[in-house]
Amino acid sequence: MSSTPPTLSRRTKIALALLCFLVLAYAVVIAGQILLGVMFCAFVYSLVLAYYLVQAFSRFVGGVERIASALEAIAERENPTFVAGDGGVVEESAAERDET
DSSP states (O other): OOSOOOOOOHHHHHHHHHHHHHHHHHIIIIIOOHHHHHHHHHHHHHHHHHHHHHHHHHHHHHHHHHHHHHHHHHHHHHOTTOOTTTTTOOOOOHHHHHHO
């Protein structure tokens, strides 16, 4: 991966917290329905959590790709008959099959 995924800035986190607080305050003071405010805040929190989970998964996939590339380079260096891209399967030559 050539670039890292964007992260939530401090300003965005503060804005989301302020929005949750204002909606919760409105739900309690004006509407008199605390559950409405709690549900909104839970929804916003779940969106932020989903964003972080997608970001973590992206980093995990990038790490696995780097490991696979390193293992492929090692296999190419140690085994000249290794063909990259075939899943690491090395075909036996006819002479090797006759020996068994």
